[in-house]
Amino acid sequence: GQCAVNITDFLIENCPLLKPVQLLSDIIEAQQSQGTNHVLKHIRAVGFEEEYYSADALNMLANLADGTYEGLSAEGLAGEEAIPVLDGKVIVHSNYYQDFVNSLRNTFDRLELILEGEPAIYIADKYARTFIVSVFDTDNDGYVTAEEAAIERQLYWDRYSDANKVQIADLRELNAIEGSPSQLTNIKEYYMGYRNTETGNQMFYLNTSIEILGIGTNVVKVSQRTCRGCTNLKKVILNDKVEILYGDPFRDCVALTEISDIPDTCYEIGGDCFNGCSSLKSIVIGRGVTQISSSAFRNCTSMESLFIKTAIPPMLGNDAFTNNHCKIYVSIGSGAAYKAATNWSAYADRIYEYDF
Template identity: 25%
Template sequence: MKQIYILLIALLMGLSAKAESSGTCGPNLKWHLTDDGVLTITGKGEMYDYSPWGSSIKRVIIGDGVTEIGNGAFRKCRSLTSVTIPNSVTTIESSAFESCSSLTTVTIPNSVTTIGDNAFSGCSALTYVTISNSVTTIGGSAFSSCSALTFVTIPNSVTTIGDGAFSDCSDLTSVTIPNSVTTIGEKAFSSCSALTFVTIPNSVTKIGEDAFTNNLTKIIWLTNTPPDGYSNVQGSIHYVANDMYTGLSNKKVYPYLSSIFEVDGIKYVPVSPSERTCDAIDCTYTGDELKINKKVNYKGVDMTVREINPYTAYSANIKKVYIENGFTTIGVGAFSSCRSLTSVTIPNSVTTIEYGAFSGCSSLTSVIIP
């Protein structure tokens, strides 16, 4: 019996030793995988497509000298939680990290210029992505079905957002599109059900079909000339600079829309610069108490706030709202879906609370109506 036990131990030790493996993954690249799931890639040059390691990888360390992460290189590595991409990498090929469902964060270095189609598609645990200023193209479905992704900042270097690039990112609440982007592909942000606010910059000339499909999204159009395909964009309200946007419903025209500014977490649009008036149109404030004042000061200039517009603070992460005396109307859906909101104080000057102003405020326990 003792001999059998010793033999089993020797066999198990042999299996453990065999768990470490190595090989080549490019003309001049080598890989080494430890028995605890750490994969290290060394050498210089490009990686092969669809590399040979299995789904047991937990961490990847890519050494300086690797220039390209090949097609499907880490596809379906479902145990992979972290990856270090060095500054030598210029291209992340198609499906490179597709369906890596445990991957939580990714930093794309300044050397990368192209993120291929489906590169991070199906990374359902990915909550945060840093895209460097060197990237010019975000490929089709590059981040599609990243259901935990909440916020994306696209750098000024990007000119094209591919078809379905961020489609089905169900937790995505905010996206910043820079003034370098000229094309937003078909279904680029379709089925992003939590997306509440989008600014279309003046550089955009083409928008694909169903690029934005959430009827509750607030769209600010900084383009003076409507881009090709603009009428396909769905939203709760459209802020536009002129009457050329004939194909949009529920729109408000602000000739000075390009002069939008922010003070204490609220975005305002000038109505009449000579009269120094503006309207509150969006809330970026996150904290305990949001204060909407009748006067704001921006760069030393005092301005009077005329209206609290429809959907101003839609789905904002706020707990209390204080509205200063002087406003007469609280717009349609102004504070709707503020699920953390617990109390509201409405001033004596308010005569009208529009429909849906506080709908979906599931934590609201106290309201003072004058």
């Protein structure tokens, strides 16, 4: 009711007809706009058994595991129970989000959950969820199960009228043919699906909104200009299968501070790959690299260290470290070879051996 936004304490014991879980869910939903400063703080619900034909109440209950709520003692006193007290049974006859169920079970050991549907994939961003469900939900129940997610589908963002409202697109569990991510003009985080073997050329070229890119588990080629000029990109998550970083995929990503280690499978770092990544402090390159092309780390003005694990100096293009004063760490016993190698010799005074 209208008072739900003002409720601070919730205590119902052994009054199952009141449906305390439903009441609690309604209060949490009413206070969603309050964020982590929600008025409701202390909760105790004991002796309930409730049955549902949708997982909505369960989804709301999952908020109680976020650490911003506490419990009440049997006497109604705060400060004696660190987490909300939920002691009863909930039966759900529908599909449900496995992430929420895991969170509830890990937090509330006196809460019994009986689930008769299938686990579904949770998509946090409501605009991304609307589009993904419209593409993958074959039985129209509002959920995407693992079985539905495994069926190859076309996920073309230019076909979605609210693409510009999506902030997080997590496709990691989807067999998606991805198209037109450039339409995601307000995207903050993008995690590619497992079907892709390469990023698209100019995938997020000059997108000034994106902050995190995860390339997916099966990408082997990071294409040209994947994120060139993405001035707010802070983090890139690679996988352990990448073979080549083509020319300038991350050029002028001036906010980039974190990138996964470049794996041993990678044999080439293309020209201008990280040119102008002026906030990047360190990078690790695996044992498989045979070529680092021209200007690959040029203008990385904050770079302090570059670790390269291969004992055989890769071919190094011109100006690879121009306006970049980082120390270069190579495997023990390979220092002399690096210091004598073509173009590496120009940086001999800052090449050091390192025990990997």
